[in-house]
Amino acid sequence: MTRPARLLSVDSLSVKIGARRVVDRVALEIATGETLGLVGESGSGKSMTAFALGGLLPPVARAEGIVHLAGDALPADRPEAWDPIRGRRVGVVFQDPYASFDPLRTVGAQIAMACHLPREAARARTLALLEECGLPEPGAMAGAYPHQVSGGQLQRAGLAAALAQAPALLIADEPTTALDATVQAQIVELLRRLQARHGMAILFISHDLAVVARVADRVAVMKDGRIVETGTAARVLSAPSHAYTQVLVASRPAGRIGAPVRPGDTIALESSSVGFAYAPRRMGAVREAALADVSLRIRAGVCLGLVGESGSGKSTFGRLAVGSARPSSGSLRVFGLEPSDPASARARARLVQMVFQDAAGSLNPRRMVVASLMEPLALHGIGTRGERQDRAAALLDEVGLGTEHLRRYPHELSGGQRQRVAIARSLALDPALLVCDEPVTALDMTIQAQILKLLADIRARRAMAMLFISHDIAAVEAMADDVAVLHRGRVVEYGAASRILHAPVDGYTRALLGAVARLPVRSASAVAR
Amino acid sequence: MRISPVCADEGGAGSVRSRGAAIAVVILGGAVLLALAGPALSGLDPLAQNIGGANMPPSAAHWLGQDHLGRDIFTRLAVGTRLTLFVALAATLAAILIGAVLGLVAIASGRIAETLVFGGYDLVRAMPSILLAMTLLVALGPGILPLTLAIGIAYAPIFAHVARAVWRRESSAGYVAAARVMAAPPLSILSRHVAPNLFGAIVTQAAIVVPRAITTESVLSFFGIGVTPGTPTWGRMIADAVRHAETAPLALAMPVAALSAITLAFALLGDRLRLGSDPLRRGMAA
Numbered sequence: 001m002t003r004p005a006r007l008l009s010v011d012s013l014s015v016k017i018g019a020r021r022v023v024d025r026v027a028l029e030i031a032t033g034e035t036l037g038l039v040g041e042s043g044s045g046k047s048m049t050a051f052a053l054g055g056l057l058p059p060v061a062r063a064e065g066i067v068h069l070a071g072d073a074l075p076a077d078r079p080e081a082w083d084p085i086r087g088r089r090v091g092v093v094f095q096d097p098y099a100s101f102d103p104l105r106t107v108g109a110q111i112a113m114a115c116h117l118p119r120e121a122a123r124a125r126t127l128a129l130l131e132e133c134g135l136p137e138p139g140a141m142a143g144a145y146p147h148q149v150s151g152g153q154l155q156r157a158g159l160a161a162a163l164a165q166a167p168a169l170l171i172a173d174e175p176t177t178a179l180d181a182t183v184q185a186q187i188v189e190l191l192r193r194l195q196a197r198h199g200m201a202i203l204f205i206s207h208d209l210a211v212v213a214r215v216a217d218r219v220a221v222m223k224d225g226r227i228v229e230t231g232t233a234a235r236v237l238s239a240p241s242h243a244y245t246q247v248l249v250a251s252r253p254a255g256r257i258g259a260p261v262r263p264g265d266t267i268a269l270e271s272s273s274v275g276f277a278y279a280p281r282r283m284g285a286v287r288e289a290a291l292a293d294v295s296l297r298i299r300a301g302v303c304l305g306l307v308g309e310s311g312s313g314k315s316t317f318g319r320l321a322v323g324s325a326r327p328s329s330g331s332l333r334v335f336g337l338e339p340s341d342p343a344s345a346r347a348r349a350r351l352v353q354m355v356f357q358d359a360a361g362s363l364n365p366r367r368m369v370v371a372s373l374m375e376p377l378a379l380h381g382i383g384t385r386g387e388r389q390d391r392a393a394a395l396l397d398e399v400g401l402g403t404e405h406l407r408r409y410p411h412e413l414s415g416g417q418r419q420r421v422a423i424a425r426s427l428a429l430d431p432a433l434l435v436c437d438e439p440v441t442a443l444d445m446t447i448q449a450q451i452l453k454l455l456a457d458i459r460a461r462r463a464m465a466m467l468f469i470s471h472d473i474a475a476v477e478a479m480a481d482d483v484a485v486l487h488r489g490r491v492v493e494y495g496a497a498s499r500i501l502h503a504p505v506d507g508y509t510r511a512l513l514g515a516v517a518r519l520p521v522r523s524a525s526a527v528a529r
Numbered sequence: 530m531r532i533s534p535v536c537a538d539e540g541g542a543g544s545v546r547s548r549g550a551a552i553a554v555v556i557l558g559g560a561v562l563l564a565l566a567g568p569a570l571s572g573l574d575p576l577a578q579n580i581g582g583a584n585m586p587p588s589a590a591h592w593l594g595q596d597h598l599g600r601d602i603f604t605r606l607a608v609g610t611r612l613t614l615f616v617a618l619a620a621t622l623a624a625i626l627i628g629a630v631l632g633l634v635a636i637a638s639g640r641i642a643e644t645l646v647f648g649g650y651d652l653v654r655a656m657p658s659i660l661l662a663m664t665l666l667v668a669l670g671p672g673i674l675p676l677t678l679a680i681g682i683a684y685a686p687i688f689a690h691v692a693r694a695v696w697r698r699e700s701s702a703g704y705v706a707a708a709r710v711m712a713a714p715p716l717s718i719l720s721r722h723v724a725p726n727l728f729g730a731i732v733t734q735a736a737i738v739v740p741r742a743i744t745t746e747s748v749l750s751f752f753g754i755g756v757t758p759g760t761p762t763w764g765r766m767i768a769d770a771v772r773h774a775e776t777a778p779l780a781l782a783m784p785v786a787a788l789s790a791i792t793l794a795f796a797l798l799g800d801r802l803r804l805g806s807d808p809l810r811r812g813m814a815a
Contacts, residue, residue, distance in 0.1 A: 345712040352710075356707065363703075375708065375721065
C-alpha cells in the first residue's frame with residue numbers, strides 16, 4: 001500500500017502546566033484521508049495533545065515543539081500563529097455538544113458564523129452542511145436552540161460547524177462518549193462517510209478502544225503524557241506489544257466473569273406489571289410514563305442485567321427496588337416486602353442496598369471513609385463503636401483497600417477507590433440483593449475491569465442477588481445471568497443472558513447489540529486475567 | 530478547624546487570607562482586652578459626671594478625653610465594648626437557634642410544620658429589622674435581655690433561609706440518597722449530612738449578622754429605646770456625642786472607629802473560619 005501524503009507531523013510536542021509535563025515529547029504523524037485514533041485513560045494527556053495540535057491550549061499551558069501542517073511550520077507555543085489555521089484548516093468537535101453550542105443562539109446562526117461567508121451564502125451553506133451531516137430537516141434544525149434537540153442531533157450539528165470551511169484535519173475529542181450506543185454508532189458511521197467524501201484526515205481521541213477500532217486506520221496509545229505504542233489499528237488492538245496496551249485491551253470485558261451461580265429457592269425481587277409516572281410539571285400536563293408494565297423476577301443469588309439507553313427507565317426501576325420511589329401501578333416486592341413502605345424501611349434496608357454511578361457524589365465530602373462505612377452500622381444499631389470500626393476495616397479489606405484509607409476524605413481517593421468505598425458501605429448491612437446503577441460508567445477502562453471483577457467476586461462469595469443496571473452491554477455480559485432490555489419504559493426482551501446477548505429476537509435488542517462496538521479480535525486470552 | 534492567624538500556607542490568596550485573619554484576631558483581641566481590662570486600667574467610673582471637665586481633650590487622667598458631661602471616654606468605650614459585643618453575639622446566637630435550628634426541625638417534621646414556621650419567618654422578614662426590634666422592645670420593655678431577644682428574632686429568618694437552602698442542596702446529594710437507602714431517619718440525615726455542611730454557611734452568615742446586630746443595637750440605643758439612658762453602649766455614646774461633635778470630636782470618633790473596626794474584623798474572621806472548616810482544603814494549607 002502506498003502511503004498518501006503526510007498532512008500533519010510533529011517530532012517532539014510537549015505541554016507543561018505549571019511544573020507538570022502533561023504531554024511529554026510526543027511524536028505524531030497523520031496522512032491525508034487517514035484516521036489516527038489517540039487512545040488513553042483520563043489524565044493521559046490525549047486531550048492536551050489534541051488542543052496543542054489545534055492551537056487551542058488554555059492560557060495556563062505552555063507548549064514546546066513545531067507542528068508541521070501541510071508544509072507550514074507552526075510553533076506550538078505561539079497561539080497567534082494558529083489564528084489562520086484554527087477553524088479553517090483544522091476543525092474540532094468536542095465531547096459535550098451542549099457545552100460547545102451557545103444556549104442563547106440558534107444552531108443555524110452558530111454554524112453560519114463558522115462559514116465566514118455573506119449572510120445569504122452562509123445560510124445556504126449551513127443548510128447544505130446540516131443535510132450532509134444526516135439531519136433530515138436542516139431548516140428546522142437551523143432554527144432550533146441547542147436545548148431543543150437531542151445530543152446525537154446536536155453532535156451532528158457540531159460536526160457540520162467543524163466542517164464549515166472544509167478543513168484538511170478534523171480533531172474529534174471523545175465525540176461519541178456522551179452519546180447512547182445506537183447514536184454513537186450512527187456518529188461513527190457519519191464520520192467515515194464524511195471522510196470518504198472529503199478526504200480529510202481525522203484525529204479521533206477516545207478512551208474507548210472498541211470505538212477507536214471501528215474508525216481508526218492507525219492507533220496511538222498514550223499513558224502519562226507519552227505515546228507508548230503506535231501502529232495500525234488491527235495490529236495494536238489484536239496483538240498489542242506494550243504492556244500498558246495489553247492491559248487496556250484486556251480490560252475490555254469479554255464474556256462472563258466467574259462461573260454462573262446456582263439460583264436459590266427464594267425470590268429476591270419480583271415485580272408484576274409495575275408502572276411509574278413522574279408527577280406532571282404543570283397543571284393539566286400529561287403524566288410521562290417512565291415505566292410501564294414491567295414484570296421481572298430475580299431469584300436469590302442471581303444477577304439480572306437491566307439494559308437500556310438513557311431515558312429508558314432503567315434507573316427508575318432501580319430506585320423503585322430500594323424504595324426511593326413508589327410504583328404508580330402494579331406491585332414490586334423485595335423478599336416479600338414492599339420497598340417503599342415506611343413501616344418496613346429498616347428491614348428493607350438490611351435486605352437491599354445500592355451502589356450508585358457517581359461514587360464521588362455518594363460519599364459525603366466532609367466525612368472520612370471510616371465515618372461513611374460506620375454510618376449504616378450505627379443507623380441499625382449494630383455493634384459497639386469499637387466493633388463498628390473493626391467492621392469498617394474488614395469491609396475495606398473485602399473491597400481490596402487497606403486500613404490506611406480509613407482516615408482519608410473522599411477527595412483524597414482516586415475514582416476507583418471511591419467506588420470501592422461506596423461498595424464497601426453498601427455491603428455493611430450484609431444485603432441479600434445489591435442494586436448497582438451504572439457502577440462503572442464513570443470510571444476509566446482499566447478501573448472498570450477491576451471494579452467489575454470485584455463485584456463479581458463479592459457476589460459469588462456472598463451468594464448475593466444483584467440488579468445490575470447499565471447501558472454498557474459488555475459490562476452486563478460480564479456480570480449478568482439474566483438480562484432484561486428496557487426501551488421507553490417497557491421490557492422488550494427478557495431471558496437468559498446467554499440467549500439474549502447472542503440470539504436476540506426483538507428488533508430493538510438487535511439494534512442495540514449491533515450498535516455496540518466490539519474489538520475485532522479477542523486477545524484477552526493472550527493476557528493473564 | 531483552624532482559626533489560628535498563624536498558618537503555614539504560603540503564596541497567593543492563602544497568605545492574603547491569613548493576613549486578613551491576623552488583622553481580625555488583633556482587632557477582636559484588642560476589643561476583648563478593652564472590654565475586660567479597660568475599666569480596671571483606668572480605674573474610673575464610666576457613669577461619674579464632672580461638669581467642670583466637660584468636652585476636655587485627652588490628658589494623663591483621661592486618656593481619650595471627656596465627653597459633654599465630663600465622663601471618661603476611655604472607660605465608657607471599654608464598658609460599651611463589653612455590652613455591645615455581648616448583645617451582638619448573644620443576639621446572633623439567638624437568631625441561629627430561632628432560625629436555623631427551629632427551621633430545620635420544622636423541615637424534618639413535615640411539610641405542614643415547614644409551611645407554618647417559614648410563614649412566620651416571612652412575616653418577620655417582611656418588616657425592616659430595626660422597626661421589628663423596636664416593636665418587640667416596646668412590648669418586652671427595656672433592658673439587655675429583651676434587647677438581645679428582639680435583635681435575635683429580627684435576624685432569625687436569615688439563618689432559617691440559609692439552613693433551608695443547604696437542606697435543599699443536600700437533599701439531592703448522592704450521599705443523602707445513599708443514607709435514605711440505608712433507611713436513615715430525617716433527623717439522622719440532618720445531623721450527619723446536613724449539619725456539617727451547614728456549619729460553614731452559618732458561620733459565614735453569622736460573620737455578616739454580628740456587625741449588623743451591633744449596628745441595630747447601636748441604632749436602637751441611638752434612639753434611646755435599647756438600653757436605659759446613661760448606659761454606655763456604642764450607639765448611646767454616638768447619640769450623645771453627635772450634638773457635641775465640634776467641641777469633643779473624640780467622643781464621637783472613638784465609638785464610630787470601634788464600630789467600623791469590629792465590623793471589618795468579623796467579616797475577615799468569617800471568611801477564614803469558613804475556609805478552615807472545609808476538609809476539601811485540607812492538605813492545601815498544611
